[in-house]
Amino acid sequence: MSDSNTPTARQKTALAPDLRTMPDRAARAWTERMAVRHLGGADYAIDSQSGATYVVDAREGTCTCPDATIRGETCKHQRRVALEITSRRVPPPGKRRADCAACGAETFVPEASRPPALCEACNLDSGDVIRDRETGDRLVVAAVTDRRADEVTIEAADTTVADYPTNEGYPADDLVVEVRYLADAASGHSRTYSFPHSRLQRVDDAALVDA
Ligand SMILES: [Zn+2]
Ligand SMILES: [Zn+2]
Known part of the structure; x- marks a missing residue:
């Protein structure tokens, strides 16, 4: 930099x-x-x-x-x-x-x-609604971290974000983004999940794909 x-x-x-x-x-x-x-x-x-x-x-x-x-x-x-x-x-x-x-x-x-x-193309702001490319689930951005997928452990699965099975194929040095499920957020659950940045798709982009 x-x-x-x-x-x-x-x-x-x-x-x-x-x-x-x-x-x-x-x-x-x-x-x-x-x-x-x-x-x-x-x-x-x-x-x-x-x-x-x-x-x-x-x-x-x-x-x-x-x-x-x-x-x-x-x-x-x-x-x-x-x-x-x-x-x-x-x-x-x-x-x-x-x-x-x-x-x-x-x-x-x-x-x-x-x-x-x-950059503008990669930026995600807290509160943005995005889509999981794997499942299509709608998610809400909690925070973009400065940590990489191979540095962050998912406690419940005893594995890193990079090694988590459904994250196969995404870069090991992807930035980790903390998200909430839109459905959970609506019902007041505050649990966050760690996702690789490139697994997440902006909904404005996703809307074009859906159309
Ligand atoms: Zn001058
Ligand atoms: Zn970028």
Whole structure:
């Protein structure tokens, strides 16, 4: 997992623009060589072509350069930060770069979020209704843990989640998700069960399969 909160030196680069109809400041946001680093929150440091380093607050719309502080302009640094956020070269405000703990894809997750980091496709929230791919049962997500199927023991069966017979074929290093049966949840039973992440199917996806 890479951590965008650790500012690392980045090579100054120009982005590829179509400049003909652009105002000067907008054009320079594209063409000048700048390096943008996310400092955390909404703050970004910009090493400018001139050699100076400025800090942009992308939420407040401020920059420490003279153009912004003295002339009150939306400067090329603010524009460049917006461009780099849009093109996913840096995390948006309040997010950090992470590798999804389920599929490995690079993603942005809230800075304050606890592990596991999950991409949009793999993310399950507590309370989501999902489907067991094996039985079709409807389940409710209690929690996505950061533990792997071969690390979690199912006490009643004296085996790990990975070795549990109906979990055969799912990865041993699958994340373990704690779920409740929808029928139990409705009747007030609070018992949770441990499932491998990839055995669970979102119901919006499941509805398409059923149709
Ligand atoms: Zn500026
Ligand atoms: Zn993922």
